[in-house]
Amino acid sequence: MTAEFGMRANRRAFLRNTGVGLGSIAACTLAPEFLSASSSDVSGKLPGLPHHEPKAKRVIYLFQSGAPSQFESFDYKPGLNKLAKTELPESVRMGQRLTGMTAGQQSFPIAPSLFKFSQHGEAGTWVSDRLPYIADQADKLCVIRSMHTEAINHDPAITFFQTGSQLPGRPSMGSWVAYGLGTANENLPSYIVLVSRGTGRAAGQPLYDRLWGSGVLPGKHQGVKLRGGNDPILYLTDPAGCPPQVRRRMLDDIGKLNQATAQRTLDPEVTTRIEQYELAFRMQTAVPDLVDLSQEPEHVLKRYGPEVTKPGTYARNCLLARRLAERDVRFIQLFHMGWDQHDNLPDHMTKQCYDTDQPTAALLQDLEERGLLEDTLVVWGGEFGRTVYCQGTLTETNYGRDHHPRSFSIFMAGGGVKPGLTYGATDEFGYNITENPVHVNDLHATILHLLGIDHRRLTIPFQGLALKLSGVEDRHPVTEIFA
DSSP, X not given: OHHHHHHHHHHHHHHHHHHHHHHHHHHHHHOGGGTOGGGSOTTOOOTTOSSSOOSOSEEEEEEEETOOOGGGTTOOOGGGGGGTTXXXXXXXXXXXXXXXXXXXXXXXXXXXXXXXXXXXXXXXXXXXXXXXXXXXXXXXXXXXXXXXXXXXXXXXXXXXXXXXXXSTTSOOHHHHHHHHHOOSOTTSOSEEEEEEEOSSOTTOOOOOGGGGOOTTSOGGGSOEEEOSSSOSSTTOSOOTTOOHHXXXXXXXXXXXXXXXXXXXXXXXXXXXXXHHHHHHHHHHHHHHHHHOOTTSXXXXXXXXXXXXXXXXXXXXXXXXXXXXXXXXXXXXXXXXXXXXXXXXXXXHHHHHHHHHHHHHHHHHHXXXXXXXXXXXXXXXXOSSEEOSBOSXXXXXXXXXXXXXXXXXXXXXEXXXXXXXXXXXXXXXXXXXXXXXXXXXXHHHHHHHHHTTOXXXXXXXXXXXXXXXXXXXXXXXXXXGGBO
């Protein structure tokens, strides 16, 4: 019985190893950069990249999760005041789909914004009075009012923005950048994520780690999330009785075992494990220095606002984003939850703006003063927009807005985009785009282009498809916004 079991086990091992070997040979043929260190330079970037001269070296993506209303931020529609409480014309909606939250409403009354708008900067950019600090930075901004997407609900829409697909499992934008361009700082991950929870709607849409996952790319390219407490990454400190030299010897021994496994199985994830062990060892020195704000001047801390001293806040994360940019992290992404204002929008969005306005402006100013804004691309925005009509009961002082994928606003700054520019336009109802539409995948192509990457050429073979961030349709960088 024992001999029979042993024979079965040996046959299974043979078939398993043979299968892995053949699969790995095929993988080497299709994507040799997965397994061959010699195919990339010391930074880990792919051969031939950048494809052209980059305008930006890094990205700071300030993702406002839940979808900020364009009517209360950057798309000023004064004509709606005369149309308050009137029905949205069917000729405007044209039978476009609605979410299940408002599809059953018998009435779609127009809700003008209760917020005031004014023009700012030499370009006269229209900005809401709830964003006074960002308004002061208007001449740095490139506001895009003509974004549109295909998803109408949060999870597929956020997934679409992060990965180029509404279906989970694809590589995230930051992972694509790390995969293509490698690292500029061997002591920190190329892609770092920070998450904060807003005060506008504390129980907002959840976020999942797959949003910064590497998908079918090697695992070393996934985003590393820094925790919001005093200890941003667990287990970086050596345990008692284990000095650094002992930890070093342990890692060397583990590395030898993993190297043997990698040579036997040709599994790229084993190589990733080896690299991540080494990175974690180097991060033991780099991360404590990163999060130590004791050397920051008092005037800089005040610039980011009173919340900057609290770990896990958006203000603190914005300051950490600047410090990460100084350390040449390729892709820095902040997720701030709480922008899903289906009701009580005037109150909830005011609180969200309080969370984010001053720190965002401080980040832009800080980057500029340190000479970093020129080659750092900053992106601010959510996953879709909000409806011009009210969800629920409309009163003189209160209203809510449902999801609206057909038109919304974001802004970009630095990193090769034109400052003081407003690009694209919507109709008088803010419902449909009338000038220069920008699809989510066009935005992906634009971000990659500014980093020196041709979005059509950054691909990997996957299930018969040359998989890429910008999807399968023909998409283009928005060159009109380039400086």
